[in-house]
Amino acid sequence: MQHESKKIPGMRNDAVNIFYGGLQAVEPGAAVKNYCRLEDDHLIIGDWIYDLGKYNNLYVIGAGKAAAPMAATLEQILGKRITSGIINVKYKHLADLERIKLIEAGHPLPDNNGQRGAGEILNLAQNAENGDLVICLISGGGSALLPLPFPGLSLQDKQDTIKVLLACSATIHEINTIRKHTSMLKGGRLTEAAYPAAIVSLILSDVVGDDLDVIASGPTVPDSSTFVQCMEILNKYDIVNTLPESVVAHIQAGAEGEVPETPKQGDPAFKKARNLIIGNNMDAVMAAKQKAERLGYIVLVLSSMIEGETRHVAYVHGAIAREIIKTGNPLAPPACILSGGETTVTLKGTGLGGRNQEFALAAAIDIDGSEDIVVLSGGTDGTDGPTDAAGALSDTTTMERAAAMGLNPHHFLANNDAYHFFQKLGDLFVTGPTNTNVMDLRIILVK
Numbered sequence: 138m139q140h141e142s143k144k145i146p147g148m149r150n151d152a153v154n155i156f157y158g159g160l161q162a163v164e165p166g167a168a169v170k171n172y173c174r175l176e177d178d179h180l181i182i183g184d185w186i187y188d189l190g191k192y193n194n195l196y197v198i199g200a201g202k203a204a205a206p207m208a209a210t211l212e213q214i215l216g217k218r219i220t221s222g223i224i225n226v227k228y229k230h231l232a233d234l235e236r237i238k239l240i241e242a243g244h245p246l247p248d249n250n251g252q253r254g255a256g257e258i259l260n261l262a263q264n265a266e267n268g269d270l271v272i273c274l275i276s277g278g279g280s281a282l283l284p285l286p287f288p289g290l291s292l293q294d295k296q297d298t299i300k301v302l303l304a305c306s307a308t309i310h311e312i313n314t315i316r317k318h319t320s321m322l323k324g325g326r327l328t329e330a331a332y333p334a335a336i337v338s339l340i341l342s343d344v345v346g347d348d349l350d351v352i353a354s355g356p357t358v359p360d361s362s363t364f365v366q367c368m369e370i371l372n373k374y375d376i377v378n379t380l381p382e383s384v385v386a387h388i389q390a391g392a393e394g395e396v397p398e399t400p401k402q403g404d405p406a407f408k409k410a411r412n413l414i415i416g417n418n419m420d421a422v423m424a425a426k427q428k429a430e431r432l433g434y435i436v437l438v439l440s441s442m443i444e445g446e447t448r449h450v451a452y453v454h455g456a457i458a459r460e461i462i463k464t465g466n467p468l469a470p471p472a473c474i475l476s477g478g479e480t481t482v483t484l485k486g487t488g489l490g491g492r493n494q495e496f497a498l499a500a501a502i503d504i505d506g507s508e509d510i511v512v513l514s515g516g517t518d519g520t521d522g523p524t525d526a527a528g529a530l531s532d533t534t535t536m537e538r539a540a541a542m543g544l545n546p547h548h549f550l551a552n553n554d555a556y557h558f559f560q561k562l563g564d565l566f567v568t569g570p571t572n573t574n575v576m577d578l579r580i581i582l583v584k
Contacts, residue, residue, distance in 0.1 A: 144509045148582045152513040158428025159421040163575045165203040166210040168416040183413045194269040197222030197237050198258045200283045201276030202518050202574045203341050205232035225254040225282040230570050247284030252292050255285035265334035277343025277574025279353025285321040294381040305374040306483045313354040314362040323354035324399030332406040342417040343574045345442045345478050360399035364391030418477040418575045434473035443478035447492045448499035450480050455503030458510045461583045474581035488554020491522025494529040498555040501531035511582040518574035524556050526565040
């Protein structure tokens with residue numbers, strides 16, 4: 138029987154504070170202000186200067202979980218200079234807007250609202266002319282929130298396709314490759330629609346490595362993926378017979394050159410297009426590092442680009458924490474291990490959860506028997522899987538507390554049911570909508 142640690146409650150509180158410290162660095166409004174300002178009639182975005190006196194109209198479009206606060210800040214900067222605009226956001230991810238229309242829509246599965254809004258965004262882009270400026274706001278969730286199926290495909294086809302891809306543990310890069318080739322907006326087609334208007338995109342990255350053609354499925358950048366690669370993905374996961382027949386037929390036709398490819402590097406549509414990342418996972422990780430150091434921890438940042446099976450990643454983090462206790466390597470306590478990125482869960486059970494909750498559960502099993510380790514894994518968007526939690530907290534008392542309640546952690550993990558495990562323990566990490574999204578933040582504290 139383990140002795141109840143006097144350190145754990147304070148460490149859990151520290152972990153939460155470190156998470157919110159990281160979150161503050163990627164607050165969408167602050168990110169926009171960091172890169173955008175108005176001087177007289179000149180809009181300065183990063184290193185670019187736009188003389189607004191030379192543009193007939195200024196339109197704002199976009200999609201993502203962070204699009205609302207990004208748009209609100211842009212309205213503060215530009216005011217009546219904005220002609221009109223339309224953005225798609227996840228339900229309840231809102232802001233007060235005056236000149237930009239806001240449409241709430243489904244995420245992670247697209248819905249009719251998203252399709253309607255995406256259609257309006259496409260129409261606005263197509264109506265933009267030479268001499269107009271289009272500002273596009275893109276953030277995590279943008280792929281699901283811009284669901285405009287290619288002619289011949291239905292929204293249901295797209296919904297069913299995403300369900301299959303999520304269930305087979307396809308990577309976000311693979312999922313977005315399919316999305317781009319079944320969409321009228323993704324894979325550079327939004328810029329193609331807006332041409333010859335000038336377009337500049339402000340982007341909050343939720344993708345490992347910040348690949349522009351993957352974030353929100355790259356609606357404003359050249360697409361490096363192909364229909365042939367789509368077929369390779371279908372074959373890799375053996376899902377040709379699982380996906381809607383119309384989707385498979387469309388992809389096969391594209392691979393055979395019967396459907397136009399997405400626009401590539403060198404396409405004229407990109408001559409007047411610019412893209413700027415204004416926030417990413419490393420921004421959150423480094424801000425969390427600063428917060429942890431202020432709280433007295435020695436910090437090791439592992440990586441902001443961690444991918445792979447969630448429970449395996451959890452075991453590696455747990456092993457590092459145990460090594461710190463045993464040998465003082467790679468750093469001595471009080472230690473804070475930070476990592477970011479986006480892992481995947483292979484669904485084999487019928488439970489409820491998300492990758493962050495599963496990480497916390499797998500880590501709890503791994504660190505059982507040690508002392509004074511706390512784990513927090515959370516999604517910076519406030520959502521983990523199809524749940525109301527951002528993630529979960531676990532520590533070296535979790536297994537003992539679970540046993541006292543008659544809970545078998547191994548059973549919950551095997552059933553992919555981390556949500557109900559942590560719900561019973563009162564250890565879900567619930568933030569509510571954060572209106573941002575730069576993937577996940579994992580915090581391991583050791584004393």
